[in-house]
Amino acid sequence: MYFRFAWVIMVSFIALPHKSMASETRKGILNASPTKCVALNQGRTCYADVIFDISAPTAGDYCLRESESKRILQCWANTDSFTYTLNFGSVESVSYELIAKTHRDVLAVTTIEVNWVHKVRTKKRRWRLF
Amino acid sequence: MCMTIASKVYAEPWYDEDDLEWQLSIGAFYVNTKLPKLIGAKNEFSSLSPLVDAKIQYKQFYLNTHSGDFFGGSDLGYQLIQEEDWGLDAIFGNYQIPFSDTGYYSNEDDKVEELKTINRRKVDQSIGLAYYQNVGEFLAVAELVYDVFGDSNGWVFHIEATRNFELRNWDLWLNFGANYYSQNFNNYFYGVSPSEVNDYLYGFTAGDGATAFVQTQVNYPVAQNWVYSAGASILVGSGGVKSSPLIDSNYARVFFTGVKYVF
Numbered sequence: 001m002y003f004r005f006a007w008v009i010m011v012s013f014i015a016l017p018h019k020s021m022a023s024e025t026r027k028g029i030l031n032a033s034p035t036k037c038v039a040l041n042q043g044r045t046c047y048a049d050v051i052f053d054i055s056a057p058t059a060g061d062y063c064l065r066e067s068e069s070k071r072i073l074q075c076w077a078n079t080d081s082f083t084y085t086l087n088f089g090s091v092e093s094v095s096y097e098l099i100a101k102t103h104r105d106v107l108a109v110t111t112i113e114v115n116w117v118h119k120v121r122t123k124k125r126r127w128r129l130f
Numbered sequence: 131m132c133m134t135i136a137s138k139v140y141a142e143p144w145y146d147e148d149d150l151e152w153q154l155s156i157g158a159f160y161v162n163t164k165l166p167k168l169i170g171a172k173n174e175f176s177s178l179s180p181l182v183d184a185k186i187q188y189k190q191f192y193l194n195t196h197s198g199d200f201f202g203g204s205d206l207g208y209q210l211i212q213e214e215d216w217g218l219d220a221i222f223g224n225y226q227i228p229f230s231d232t233g234y235y236s237n238e239d240d241k242v243e244e245l246k247t248i249n250r251r252k253v254d255q256s257i258g259l260a261y262y263q264n265v266g267e268f269l270a271v272a273e274l275v276y277d278v279f280g281d282s283n284g285w286v287f288h289i290e291a292t293r294n295f296e297l298r299n300w301d302l303w304l305n306f307g308a309n310y311y312s313q314n315f316n317n318y319f320y321g322v323s324p325s326e327v328n329d330y331l332y333g334f335t336a337g338d339g340a341t342a343f344v345q346t347q348v349n350y351p352v353a354q355n356w357v358y359s360a361g362a363s364i365l366v367g368s369g370g371v372k373s374s375p376l377i378d379s380n381y382a383r384v385f386f387t388g389v390k391y392v393f
Contacts (some may be wrong), residue, residue: 038351040301047298117351117392
């Protein structure tokens with residue numbers, strides 16, 4: 001019975017990443033992978049290597065930047081497709097946008113969601129039995 | 131009228147919802163445990179087992195259960211004083227694994243020939259105080275408990291230090307410390323009374339005892355709500371324990387690995 005229960009847990013666990021991966025493969029102008037970063041506890045910095053895959057409709061000059069701070073991550077000249085790897089680290093979700101360099105028009109936005117597993121941080125952890 | 135009263139009762143629970151925090155975890159863990167060897171009895175156990183754990187905090191009370199990692203057990207406490215760098219809790223817990231004439235776990239089928247005359251050693255039900263102090267990056271703990279509801283009439287003094295390393299999204303938890311068991315406590319578990327003497331066991335009065343231990347655990351969030359954990363724990367007892375005719379070794383260790391879903 002223990003084995004059967006364990007199998008249900010294991011199968012669910014194996015199946016889970018596939019579902020989230022499927023949603024990440026939809027193509028657009030600005031695609032990020034992964035789009036979710038999971039930390040152990042609320043308030044802790046979550047780290048991930050996020051790959052931005054950009055496919056612009058026409059060749060041109062583009063920049064990738066943080067939506068809120070407007071901080072430019074990188075710009076590309078006279079091209080329509082490029083990738084960028086971000087060493088992501090944040091305690092909260094962050095949005096990124098692709099802009100056309102000349103007019104500063106926002107062409108696409110994507111968000112890296114920061115989630116956490118534990119709502120309750122164990123204050124005490126006492127030693128166990130012998 | 132009745133409807134009004136009923137809805138009012140429903141709207142006002144007996145507890146203050148803002149002060150209640152809880153978390154439930156279920157999972158599956160492989161655990162390999164090797165306990166101090168009781169003569170003639172099985173002392174190594176391996177299993178792939180379900181895990182159901184709860185963390186509940188309400189105001190100053192807390193209850194944490196651990197069914198899948200290390201040696202199991204629960205933490206039950208009340209935070210008497212909580213300052214920035216130190217704290218004092220009233221605690222309830224178990225400090226020794228029980229055993230009987232079937233060995234460590236009562237669900238074993240057969241009586242062990244060498245142990246067939248012994249009385250059941252019930253788990254201690256100890257109550258006492260725990261003092262917590264931050265020392266640099268470590269959390270140091272000293273506990274003094276008395277077996278109030280158990281049968282040993284003994285006490286245990288426990289000290290430990292813990293440090294948690296955050297390595298990107300990984301947690302690496304290190305813990306080491308020692309226990310001192312009073313003569314009554316140690317003798318309850320490892321002494322052999324005249325009525326228990328048989329061909330394998332001679333009468334024995336155990337003195338006080340001590341153990342030292344080191345433990346480590348890693349945790350990693352593999353996906354939303356899913357955590358992978360693995361850990362190891364090693365404990366060595368003092369020579370006094372080993373001199374008991376009940377015991378062939380004074381060494382214990384645990385390895386475990388598994389995943390859990392956190393609600």
